[in-house]
Amino acid sequence: MRLFRKYSHIGLGLLLATGLVMAVTLCVQRVRTYRYIGAVLVPQQGERETERQAASLAAAARTAGVTDSRALAPLMEQAVEAGSNVIWMRLLDPESGFLAQAGTPQGAPTVPRGWWQRVEGHASLGHIVQTTNGKAYVAMLPFRMPRPPHGPPPGAQSSHEARNHAPPGRRTGAYMLDIAIPLDSVAGAFAGLRNNVLFGLCAAVALLLSVVVIGVRTPHYLRGKYLDRGLQLARRVQNDLVSPSIDFAVSATAADQVGGDFHDIFETTPGGIAIVLGDVSGKGIPAALPASVLHGAIRPC
DSSP states (O other): OHHHHHHHHHHHHHHHHHHHHHHHHHHHHHHHHHHHIIIIIHHHHHHHHHHHHHHHHHHHHHHHTOOOGGGGHHHHHHHHHTTSSOOEEEEEETTTEEEEEEEOOOSOOOOOTTHHHHHHTTOOOEEEEEETTEEEEEEEEEEOOOOOTTOSOTTOOOHHHHHHHSOTTOOSSOEEEEEEEEHHHHHGGGHHHHHHHHHHHHHHHHHHHHHHHHHHHHHHHHHHHHHHHHHHHHHHHHHHHTOSOOOOOOOOOOSSSSOSEEEEEEEOSTTOEEEEEEEOSSOHHHHHHHHHHHHHHHSOO
16 A cells, blocks of 8 residues: 555656646746747848838839939938838938938947948848837848939949949948837737737746646645545444444243243334333232233333
8 A cells, every 4th residue: 555655656746747847848938939029020020111111212212203312301201200100211321421311310320340241141230229219120221222314424433333443341332221110110010929928928827836736735635635534434433333233132031931020122213222121029920911011011013
């Protein structure tokens, strides 16, 4: 019996340990998924949104026939004021510097080190910053102005020749568009996913707490079951000791053929036993007749 209990405790301990490991694993997985959404998926969505805004600005410039970079300011103002979730736009030239801007830029525009190599390597061109309007995703994107309808003026270098003669790390023919959008505008796309992850995290925490509570309360529960089993055995033994199923045996020998002594044992009520002993004075028939009458009066039908 002790060996059986020992192996039962070992099996229960293994089950609880397995449940604990699974609950902790689920909690860690949900936390990592939530952090992955904020650290990877949201910035990727922010970069796609900034590229879409840059493409919209280029399309608006082509539609309006704008070929001068400094004439982009009105179109940029329209993009910022149109409620398109743009905090600011700034157009830069690697050669001459700042050209045009719209919105409320924060800080001086700076070109990241190795920016063109990142463009050619299709690497991420943005990062998350804290602004007066909250967190924002800021990206420095390449931007090309629409070409004039009659091509470059006579004697001017083509963009291919200028690029070949440009110093390493600096390319002509392309501008830089510094654009910032609110992080909440892109993070909202993952609100449903984040809610599902948080719900799964709450379920994993509840599972973890349940396993811990079961592990803490199980020894007390088993001890109570053992005590209850012992009490049931003691109750059974006690009931057997006070059981009314008892056999009685009696023997009487008269001095003569008949006598005045009599006895009887009978059940009066369920669980009740009556024992009757009687003695009529005298001997023989004179004593036996009253004894029979009394015995008949006492014994129920």
